[in-house]
Amino acid sequence: MSNQTKGLFSVPKNDYVPRPAENQRHLRFGTPGVAENDEVRIHGEGISREEQDRNLAELKVLVRERQRQECKEREDHKPGPQSANLASALGKYATAIAQERLENPSDLTSSQNLPPVQQHPDEKELLNRLNKEAQTRQYVENYEMEKTMKGGLSANVKSAADKLENDLNAQHK
Secondary structure (H helix, E strand, O other): OEEEEEOOEEEEEOOOOOOOHHHHHHHHHOOOOOOOOOOOOEOOOOEOHHHHHHHHHHHHHHHHHHHHHHHHHOOOOOOOHHHHHHHHHHHHHHHHHHHHHOOOHHHHOOHHHOOOOOOOOOHHHHHHHHHHHHHHHHHHHHHHHOOOOOOOHHHHHHHHHHHHHHHHHHHOO
8 A cells, every 4th residue: 555645644545456346246245146147056055046036026916915905904095014014025035136146126126027926925935935045045154154144145035034924923913
């Protein structure tokens, strides 16, 4: 690092040139990424892009259905706290997948990027898939980094699963 003089103070000049983002991925997320055209499963975890996209699509459908339901039930015709909880679950899951793929979460959840969902998704099945994915990711993070990253992939997927579980519990009260 060299110094550069500006006015009365010596200002350190930063000679550091960052590496391209794709080379730093392991520093930020702890795991290698998947190229857009990569056919292999992510990290060998058994979680395919199709499964992730299906989970995103089903979460999005659940959010929309809950918003419609709450708008009909409420006097002010605004979505309520349950749809906000589901929207938060969608956001957490989209954030995890976006970190994995190095993409923008809002791009992942746009309609043209998601597969169509034929019928009402089974929330319990989706919850089981999210919990299984969170456990798998946590195992991989523990293996690769010897700890679970706070705010990492497994934490975000687990948070999404917890929010979906809270929604299911609130429905059945």
